[in-house]
Amino acid sequence: xxxxxxxxxxxxxxxxxxxxxxxxxxxxxxxxxxxxxxxxxxxxxxxxxxxxxxxxxxxxxxxxxxxxxxxxxxxxxxxxxxxxxxxxxxxxxxxxxxxxxxxxxxxxxxxxxxxxxxxxxxxxxxxxxxxxxxxxxxxxxxxxxxxxxxx
Amino acid sequence: xxxxxxxxxxxxxxxxxxxxxxxxxxxxxxxxxxxxxxxxxxxxxxxxxxxxxxxxxxxxxxxxxxxxxxxxxxxxxxxxxxxxxxxxxxxxxxxxxxxxxxxxxxxxxxxxxxxxxxxxxxxxxxxxxxxxxxxxxxxxxxxxxxxxxxx
DNA sequence: CTAGTTAGACAGATAATCTGTCTAACAAAA
DNA sequence: TTTTGTTAGACAGATTATCTGTCTAACTAG
Numbered sequence: 001x002x003x004x005x006x007x008x009x010x011x012x013x014x015x016x017x018x019x020x021x022x023x024x025x026x027x028x029x030x031x032x033x034x035x036x037x038x039x040x041x042x043x044x045x046x047x048x049x050x051x052x053x054x055x056x057x058x059x060x061x062x063x064x065x066x067x068x069x070x071x072x073x074x075x076x077x078x079x080x081x082x083x084x085x086x087x088x089x090x091x092x093x094x095x096x097x098x099x100x101x102x103x104x105x106x107x108x109x110x111x112x113x114x115x116x117x118x119x120x121x122x123x124x125x126x127x128x129x130x131x132x133x134x135x136x137x138x139x140x141x142x143x144x145x146x147x148x149x150x151x
Numbered sequence: 152x153x154x155x156x157x158x159x160x161x162x163x164x165x166x167x168x169x170x171x172x173x174x175x176x177x178x179x180x181x182x183x184x185x186x187x188x189x190x191x192x193x194x195x196x197x198x199x200x201x202x203x204x205x206x207x208x209x210x211x212x213x214x215x216x217x218x219x220x221x222x223x224x225x226x227x228x229x230x231x232x233x234x235x236x237x238x239x240x241x242x243x244x245x246x247x248x249x250x251x252x253x254x255x256x257x258x259x260x261x262x263x264x265x266x267x268x269x270x271x272x273x274x275x276x277x278x279x280x281x282x283x284x285x286x287x288x289x290x291x292x293x294x295x296x297x298x299x300x301x302x
Numbered sequence: 303c304t305a306g307t308t309a310g311a312c313a314g315a316t317a318a319t320c321t322g323t324c325t326a327a328c329a330a331a332a
Numbered sequence: 333t334t335t336t337g338t339t340a341g342a343c344a345g346a347t348t349a350t351c352t353g354t355c356t357a358a359c360t361a362g
Binding site for chain 1: 156162163164165167168169170171172174175176200201202203267271273277278282285286287289290291292293294296297300301
C-alpha cells in the first residue's frame with residue numbers, strides 16, 4: 001500500500017479531539033441558523049462564551065478568549081452591527097466600554113446553551129452515559145495536567 | 152456569585168475537547184518554529200496531514216481536508232513560495248498538478264511526526280498510559296458514532 | 303465526435319486575526 | 333496635587349485563511 005500520509009493510518013490524538021469538536025460546533029451553529037440567527041458565526045462564540053449578564057469589558061473578554069483587544073473589539077463591533085449586543089460606556093471607568101447583550105443577543109445566548117446541551121446529550125446517547133462521564137473525567141484531568149505543565 | 156457565563160461554571164464538552172487540542176497544536180508549532188521552520192503555520196497542516204509521498208493533487212488534498220480547491224491551492228501555493236513543496240504537472244492528467252514535498256518539506260513532515268508523537272507521549276505520561284488508551288478508545292467510538300449519525 | 307464533467311487558474315470578496323500608534327482616563331507616587 | 337506610569341479602547345494598516353463565481357483546457361462517456 002502506497003497510501004502513507006502523515007497519520008500513517010493511525011488516529012492521532014489531535015484528529016480524535018478535533019473531529020467531535022468540529023461536529024459539535026457545526027451542529028450547534030447549523031441549528032442556530034435554522035432558528036433564525038444565520039449571522040451568528042462560530043468566531044462570535046468567544047463573546048457569547050465569556051460575556052457576563054451585566055455585560056463585560058472588551059479587554060476582559062479579550063483576556064478570557066486569549067486574543068488581542070483589537071480582535072475582540074472587532075467581534076463585539078460585528079455583533080453590535082448585527083444587533084446582538086449594545087456597547088455602552090462603563091460608568092465605573094470612563095475609558096472602558098461594556099458589551100451588553102440585547103434581547104436578541106439573549107435569545108442567541110439561550111439558544112446556544114440549549115443547542116449545546118442537546119448536542120452533548122446526543123453524544124452521550126451515542127456512546128453511553130457512563131462512557132461520556134469517563135470521557136469528561138479524563139479530558140478534565142488532561143486539561144488540568146496540561147495547564148499545570150505550562151506553569 | 153454574579154460570575155455566570157455561558158458555561159455556567161461547568162466544563163462543556165466542547166471546551167474539554169478544544170483545550171488539549173489547542174495546547175497540542177501550539178506546542179507542536181512552537182517547537183517546529185524552534186527547529187527552524189517558523190513560516191510553517193497550523194493551516195498548512197491540512198497539506199502535511201494528507202499529502203502522499205508521491206505527491207497529491209490539489210483537488211484530492213482539498214477533498215481530504217474538506218475545503219474548496221481554491222483554498223487548498225492557496226495553501227499549496229504559499230508552501231511553494233516558502234520552498235516546502237514543488238508544484239508539478241501530473242503526467243497522467245495534463246489538467247492536474249501534483250503537490251510534491253521538497254527536501255525541506257520532507258524535513259518538516261518528519262519533524263511534525265516526531266513532535267506530534269512527543270506531544271502525545273507527554274500527554275500520556277501526564278494522565279497515565281492506561282487512561283490515555285481509554286481516552287483514545289472513547290474518542291474513536293465517539294467519532295465513529297458521530298460519523299454514522301451524519302449519514 | 304460531441305456533450306458533459308473535472309482540474310485548476312483567475313478575480314474578487316470577506317472574516318478573523320495580528321502589530322503598531324495614539325489619546326483619554328485612571329492610579330499611584332512624590 | 334502634580335507628575336508619571338499604566339490601562340482601555342480607537343484608529344490605521346496588514347496578513348491569513350477561507351469563501352463564491354467564472355473561465356478554459358483537458359479528460360471521459362455516450
